[in-house]
Amino acid sequence: MIRERAYPVDPWHIRETRLDLDLLAQSESVFALANGHIGIRGNLDEGEPHGLPGTYLNSFYELRPLPYAEAGYGFPESGQTMVNVTNAKLMRLLVDDEPFDVRYGELRSHERVLDLRAGTLERTVEWVSPSGQAIRVRTVRMVSFTQRSVVAFLYEVEPLDGPSRLILQSELVANEQLPPMSKDPRVAAVLDHPLQSEEVLEQRTGGLLVHCTKASDLRMAAAMEHLVDAPGKHAVTTEGHPDWLRTTVACKLEPGQKLRVVKLAAYGWSSHRSLPAVRDQVGAALASARLDGWEGLVEAQREYLDAFWDHSDVKVEGDPEVQQAVRFGLFHTLQAGARAEQRPIGSKGLSGPGYDGHTFWDAETFVLPALTYTQPSAAADVLRWRHSTLDLARERAQTLGLQGAAFPWRTIRGQECSAYWPAGTAGFHIGADIADAVRRYVQATGDYDFEREVGLELLVETARLWRSLGHHDRHGRFHIDGVTGPDEYTAVVNDNIYTNLLAQQNFLAAADATKRHPDLARKLGVDDEETASWRDAAAATHIPYDRELGVHQQSEGFTRLQEWDFENTPPEAYPLLLNYPYFDLYRKQVVKQSDLVMAMYVRGDAFTPEEKARNFAYYEARTVRDSSLSACVQAVMAAEVGHLELAHDYLGEAALMDLHDLHQNSRDGLHIASLAGTWISLVAGLGGMRDFNGQLSFAPRLPSRINNMEFSLLWRGLRLRVNVTAEDVTYSLRNGGGSARLVINHHGKDVEVTQVKPVTVPIPPAHPVGPAPTQPAGRAPVRRATS
Numbered sequence: 001m002i003r004e005r006a007y008p009v010d011p012w013h014i015r016e017t018r019l020d021l022d023l024l025a026q027s028e029s030v031f032a033l034a035n036g037h038i039g040i041r042g043n044l045d046e047g048e049p050h051g052l053p054g055t056y057l058n059s060f061y062e063l064r065p066l067p068y069a070e071a072g073y074g075f076p077e078s079g080q081t082m083v084n085v086t087n088a089k090l091m092r093l094l095v096d097d098e099p100f101d102v103r104y105g106e107l108r109s110h111e112r113v114l115d116l117r118a119g120t121l122e123r124t125v126e127w128v129s130p131s132g133q134a135i136r137v138r139t140v141r142m143v144s145f146t147q148r149s150v151v152a153f154l155y156e157v158e159p160l161d162g163p164s165r166l167i168l169q170s171e172l173v174a175n176e177q178l179p180p181m182s183k184d185p186r187v188a189a190v191l192d193h194p195l196q197s198e199e200v201l202e203q204r205t206g207g208l209l210v211h212c213t214k215a216s217d218l219r220m221a222a223a224m225e226h227l228v229d230a231p232g233k234h235a236v237t238t239e240g241h242p243d244w245l246r247t248t249v250a251c252k253l254e255p256g257q258k259l260r261v262v263k264l265a266a267y268g269w270s271s272h273r274s275l276p277a278v279r280d281q282v283g284a285a286l287a288s289a290r291l292d293g294w295e296g297l298v299e300a301q302r303e304y305l306d307a308f309w310d311h312s313d314v315k316v317e318g319d320p321e322v323q324q325a326v327r328f329g330l331f332h333t334l335q336a337g338a339r340a341e342q343r344p345i346g347s348k349g350l351s352g353p354g355y356d357g358h359t360f361w362d363a364e365t366f367v368l369p370a371l372t373y374t375q376p377s378a379a380a381d382v383l384r385w386r387h388s389t390l391d392l393a394r395e396r397a398q399t400l401g402l403q404g405a406a407f408p409w410r411t412i413r414g415q416e417c418s419a420y421w422p423a424g425t426a427g428f429h430i431g432a433d434i435a436d437a438v439r440r441y442v443q444a445t446g447d448y449d450f451e452r453e454v455g456l457e458l459l460v461e462t463a464r465l466w467r468s469l470g471h472h473d474r475h476g477r478f479h480i481d482g483v484t485g486p487d488e489y490t491a492v493v494n495d496n497i498y499t500n501l502l503a504q505q506n507f508l509a510a511a512d513a514t515k516r517h518p519d520l521a522r523k524l525g526v527d528d529e530e531t532a533s534w535r536d537a538a539a540a541t542h543i544p545y546d547r548e549l550g551v552h553q554q555s556e557g558f559t560r561l562q563e564w565d566f567e568n569t570p571p572e573a574y575p576l577l578l579n580y581p582y583f584d585l586y587r588k589q590v591v592k593q594s595d596l597v598m599a600m601y602v603r604g605d606a607f608t609p610e611e612k613a614r615n616f617a618y619y620e621a622r623t624v625r626d627s628s629l630s631a632c633v634q635a636v637m638a639a640e641v642g643h644l645e646l647a648h649d650y651l652g653e654a655a656l657m658d659l660h661d662l663h664q665n666s667r668d669g670l671h672i673a674s675l676a677g678t679w680i681s682l683v684a685g686l687g688g689m690r691d692f693n694g695q696l697s698f699a700p701r702l703p704s705r706i707n708n709m710e711f712s713l714l715w716r717g718l719r720l721r722v723n724v725t726a727e728d729v730t731y732s733l734r735n736g737g738g739s740a741r742l743v744i745n746h747h748g749k750d751v752e753v754t755q756v757k758p759v760t761v762p763i764p765p766a767h768p769v770g771p772a773p774t775q776p777a778g779r780a781p782v783r784r785a786t787s
Contacts, residue, residue, distance in 0.1 A: 007659060009320045014114040014328060014659070019102060025051025025667030030658060031114055031121050032332075032351035032670070033143040036340035036378070038151060038267050039350020042112070042121060045091045045139050045155065046100055051667060053176050055087045056350045058343040060269050061357065061412045062194045063215040066419040074399050076419065080412040082346070082357025083194050086174040086209055086222035088265035091155050093137065094167040098129045100137070105129045116331045117309065119145065119301040126160070134160040146300040147292075148339045149285035153263040154294055163254050170263055172209050172222050172245040195220075197242035198275055206286075207238055207245045210279055220269035223282040225290065227262040234259075264289040308334060310712075311719050311734075312374035314682050317708040319648075319784065325655035326682060329675030333370055336672045337378040342385045344412065345672065352669020358410040358417060361430040361486075362629055362673035364437035365602070370676040372441050373683075373713035379441050380450055386434055387454040389414030390461060397465055400425070404464030407431050422491040422582070426484040428469060431462040432502030436602065439509045443694055446716045452520055456513045460524050463510035463534050466503040470537060478540040485555065486629070487595035489576070489585040493555035495544050498599040501606055507538040543606070551618045552611065554596045564590035564622070566776035574779075575626035575663075590776075591619060593627035594634050601636050601684070605692040613641040613769035620773035628657050631781065632677025636685040639701065642768030644686075648703035649781040651681040683711055687722060688747075697745035698731075700724040701766050705784060718742055720753070724763075732758035 006023070007014050007030070016027060024044075028051050031042025041054035061080040068075060093100040102110065108126040115122065125137045140154040157166060175193045195211035198219070206225035212218065226247050228236055234251035251259055266285035268278050289297065312330055316323040336349030344359035345367050363382060371379040386407070392414040393405035400406055408416035409424035418424025438455040442448065470480040480503060485496035511531045514521035544553035553559050573579040576590065585592075596619055600612050607615070616637050625631055635650035657674040658666045683689050686709060688699030696715055702708075702724060709724045712734070719734040720742060733740055733755040742753045746761050753759050775781075 009324050011320070011323050012116050012327065014116070014324070016112040019107065019110040021049055021103070024049060026661050027112075028052060028054070029351050029666050029668070029670050031112060032335075032349075033119075033121055033141060034335040034350040035143045035145050035148060036336060036338045036343070036345070036350070037148045038143050039335075040089055040141070040143060040151060041352060043089055044102070045089065045123065045141075045153075046093060047087075047090045048101065049103060052179060052352065053084065053087060054352060055085050055089065056082055056353075056357065057085050057220060057267055057269050058340055058350060059412055060085060060213075060218055060220060061216055062191065062213045064191070066417070068419060072421075074425070075421065076416045078415075079356065079417040079419070080216070080358070080415070081191060082353060082412065083191075083213065084176060084178060084353070085195070085220055085267070085269075086172050086211065087176055088151055088172055088222060088224055088263070088267075089141070089153070090169075090171040090173055091139070091153065091261075091263065092169040092171070093157060094169070095129050095133050095135055096131065096165050097167075098131060098133070100127060100129075100135070102127065108134075116327050117302070117305055118298070119143075119305050119331075120298070133162065133164055135164065136160055142297065142301055143335075144289075144297055144301060145304040145338055147285065147288055147297070148341070149266045149268055149282065150289045150297070151265045151267070152289065152294060152297050153265070155261045155263065156258055157253075158258040159253050159255050161255060163252060165252050166250070166259055168249040168259065168261060170224065170226060170247045170249070170261070172207070172224055172265075174209060174211055174222075174243040195243075199279065200240040200242060200245065201279075202238045202240035202245060204238055205236055206247055207240050208279060208282065209240075209243075209245055210275055216271075218269060218271050219273070219275065219278050220267065221278045221282045222265065222267050223286050224263060224265045225286050227264070227290075227294070229260040231257045262294045308375065311714060312712065314679065315708070315710040316682065316706060318706040319652070322652060322655050322678075322682075322706075322784075325659055326678045328659065329655065329678040330370070330374070332670055333367060333672060333676045333679070334375060334378075337367065337371055337382060338375065340378065340381055340385075342381050342388060344385055345382055346412075347672060348669025349672040351672075352667070354665065354668030355410065356417070357412055359412070360410050361427070361433045364430075364433040366629065366632070366673035366680065367676045368437045369440060369684075370679045372437075372444050373715070374679075376441065376445050376447075376714060379437070380445075380447070380454075383434070383438055383441060383450075383458070384454055387458055390457065394461065397468075402465055403468035404466075405431065405458075405461035406465055407434060407462075422586075423484055423488045426482065426492050428465070428480075428483050429485055429496070429499040429502055431465050432499065432506045435459050435462045435506040435509055436502060439505070440691065443691060444715055448516070451513060452517055456517055456520055457524060459506065459510035459513050460521070460526055463507050466506060467533060467537060470503070472537070472540060476540055477542045478537045479542050485595045486598055487554065487591050487593055488627075489590050489592040490555060490558065490595070491582070491586050493558070495542050495556040496595070497544055497552055497554055498595050498602075500541050500543060501599050501603040504538045504541040505603060507534040511535050511538075549618070551615050552596055552607075554591070554619070558589065561587060561589045564588045564776075566779075569777070571778050574624060576624060577626060589622050591623040593625065593630035594619070594623055594637075597623070597637050598633045601633055601640075604640070604690060609641070610769060612637065616641050617770060617773040620775055622776065624776055624779050625653075625781075628663055628671040628674040629677070631657070632674060632681045632685075635681040639685040640688065640699070642766040643772050644701055644703040644766060645784075646772060646781075647681075647685055648705060648784045651678070651685060652784045653781045654678050654681050682709065683713065687711060687724065689713070695745055696720075696742075698722065698729070699747050700729050701763060702726055703784075715742065720744075726763075728760050728762045730758050730760040
C-alpha cells in the first residue's frame with residue numbers, strides 16, 4: 001500500500017519527491033499518461049528498474065483460451081487480453097560507458113511531477129555514477145490530446161563537475177519480457193511474444209516497426225524520429241531488427257553544456273487496413289508532429305486542458321487532499337476516454353493490464369456520467385462503440401434463447417469474455433446500464449440526432465431483452481429471475497431490485513424514444529403492441545419489500561438470509577472473495593458493493609425520503625466495500641439522507657483509492673470508475689445533482705470541514721456554474737447570451753437562472769432520519785473530520 005502523504009498535497013500536481021523502488025508498480029499507474037487511444041505507464045525512461053512495463057492501444061488485443069473445469073452450453077470459448085505493444089518510452093543513457101541506473105552509484109535527488117494542467121510528466125534527477133561522474137537529467141513526456149496518434153518525449157542531460165562522454169540509446173521494443181500474468185500455461189503461451197514482425201524500416205534519425213498478432217489478426221505500427229540539439233561534434237545512427245529499433249546519439253559535453261533530444265513517436269493499428277496503409281498512417285502522424293515540434297505540441301496540450309478545466313474543474317475548500325484527488329480523478333477519466341473515438345473505456349483505462357483491459361458496466365454507470373456533463377462527445381463515442389457491437393449482442397441473446405441484445409459482462413471487442421457465468425452472463429443489468437447512459441446523454445445534451453442514429457436502437461434491443469428475460473406471474477406482476485445485480489456476493493437471484501428498476505426505466509425510455517421517432521421505430525420492427533407490452537411490464541415490475549422490517553430487499557428473500565458473522569471475521573480476511581467460497585457468500589447477508597443503495601441513487605425517483613433513510617441504514621450494516629465502486633455511491637446516499645460527515649468519509653475513500661492504493665492493487669492500473677466516482681461523490685453527493693425525468697435538480701449541503709465547493713456542468717449546451725457555501729448556493733450561466741435561461745430545481749423549488757443574473761438561494765438545514773448508521777465491524781471508513 002502507498003503510504004499516506006507519499007505524494008505531497010498540491011492542488012494541481014502529483015509530485016513524487018523520493019523514489020521508492022518497492023512502490024514502482026503503483027507509481028507507474030499513478031504517473032501513466034494516455035489520451036483514450038494510446039496509454040503509456042509511468043516507467044522510468046531507462047526502462048529499469050520497473051514494476052510492470054506497459055504501452056497500450058485501445059482495443060488492441062490477442063485471443064486466448066478460457067479455462068473451464070466443466071464446460072457448459074453457451075459458455076464463451078475464448079477471451080481477449082490487451083497486448084503490451086511496442087514500447088517507445090525507452091531512452092537508455094551511458095555516462096563514460098556506465099549505464100545510468102538508479103540502483104547503482106549515488107542518487108542525489110529524484111523527482112517526478114504529473115502536471116494536471118499541462119498534461120505532462122516531468123522527471124528531474126541528479127546522479128553520480130559508480131566512477132564519480134555527476135550528471136543532471138531532465139525528461140518530459142506527453143501523450144497528445146490534440147494529435148491522437150502521437151507521443152512525445154524531451155530528454156536533456158548535462159554533466160555537473162567534469163567533461164563526460166554521453167551515449168543516449170533511444171529505442172522501440174516489441175515483445176518486452178513481462179511478469180507472468182496467468183497461472184494457466186495456455187494463456188501464458190499466448191501472451192508470451194504475442195507480436196509477429198512484419199516490417200522494419202530504419203533511417204538515420206529513427207525508423208518504424210510493423211507487427212501483427214497471431215490469433216486476433218490485428219496489425220500495428222510504431223515509428224519514431226529524433227530531433228537532436230548537441231553542442232559541438234556528435235553522431236546519430238540507427239539500427240533495426242525485427243523486434244527492436246535503436247537510435248544512438250553520441251557526444252562529449254563539458255560542464256554547462258547540455259544534450260537535448262526530442263523524441264517523437266507515433267502509433268497506429270487496424271484490423272482491416274493493409275500493411276502499407278498502417279505504415280503510412282504513422283508516417284503521416286510523425287510528419288504532423290514534426291510540423292508542430294515539441295513547443296507546439298506542449299502548447300496545444302495546455303490549450304486543450306485549459307478548455308477542459310474551464311468547464312470541468314471542481315474546487316473544494318477545506319479538504320486539500322480531496323481537492324488534489326478530484327482533479328487527479330478527472331484528469332485520468334479524461335485520459336481514459338478523450339480520444340477513444342468509438343472504442344471502449346476499460347476499468348483500468350490505459351493505465352495497466354488489470355482485468356485484461358476489459359470494459360464492464362462501470363464504464364456506463366460511473367465514467368460516462370462524469371463525461372456526459374463535462375466532455376459529452378467522449379461519452380457519445382463510447383455509446384457509439386456499444387452500438388457497433390449490437391450484432392454480437394444479438395447473437396449472444398440468441399445463444400441464450402432470448403430476444404433483443406445481451407451485452408457482454410466483460411469484453412474488449414464485443415464478445416463475452418467472462419468464464420464465470422454467475423457474475424458474467426447472469427449480470428444482465430449491463431444492458432439497462434447502457435440504456436441509462438443513452439437516456440442520460442440525450443437528456444443532458446438534447447442530441448436527438450444521436451438518439452436517431454444510435455440511441456433508439458440500443459434502447460429498443462435492450463428493452464426486448466428484458467421483455468423476453470422477464471415474465472408476468474399469475475397475478476400480473478412482472479419478474480426478472482436468475483440474475484446477478486451489482487453486488488457480486490449475491491448471485492443468480494430473483495428480482496434483484498437494481499436490475500428490476502433499471503429495466504423498468506429501460507422499458508419506458510425505449511417506449512418514449514419510439515414515440516419521438518416513429519418512422520425509425522417502424523424500420524426496427526417496433527409496433528404499438530410491442531411498446532404497450534413494455535409499458536405494461538414497467539407498470540407491473542415487482543419491487544421486493546420486507547414489510548416487517550420496513551426496508552426494500554436487494555433481491556427477493558434477501559432479508560431472510562442468514563446474517564454474516566462480521567464480529568468474527570478478521571481484518572486480514574478482506575476482501576472476502578479471496579478467503580471464503582462463493583457458496584458461503586451467496587447464501588448470507590453480506591454485500592460486496594452497494595446494490596440497493598446504487599438503485600436509490602440511479603432511480604431515486606422510485607423511493608420516498610423515508611424509505612431511502614431506512615434502506616441506507618439497513619444495508620450500511622451489511623456492506624463491506626470489497627469493491628472500489630462502492631464508496632462513491634455510499635457517499636452520495638449518505639449525503640442525501642442527511643449524514644454529511646459520513647458522506648465526507650466515503651468521499652475521501654473514493655478520492656484516495658489510487659493515490660493511497662487503498663485496495664492494494666493499483667499496481668495493475670488505476671480504478672477509473674472510482675476516480676470518476678470522486679466527481680460523482682462531490683457533484684451528486686454534496687451537490688445533490690439529479691436528472692430525473694428531464695429535470696435538473698440540486699440539493700447541496702456541505703459537511704463541517706468543507707466550507708465551499710464550486711463546480712460546473714454542461715446541460716443542453718449551457719454551462720451551469722454552482723457555488724456552494726454552508727449557508728447558500730449561487731447558480732450562474734457562463735454562456736448562451738443574454739436570452740439564455742435555465743430552470744432548475746433547488747431543494748424542491750424551481751429556480752430560473754440566466755447569464756445576466758446569477759441566483760443565490762439559501763440552503764435548508766439537514767435533518768437526518770434516525771442516528772448515524774453503523775458499518776460491519778472493522779469496515780467503517782476513515783474519518784475525514786479528524787484527519
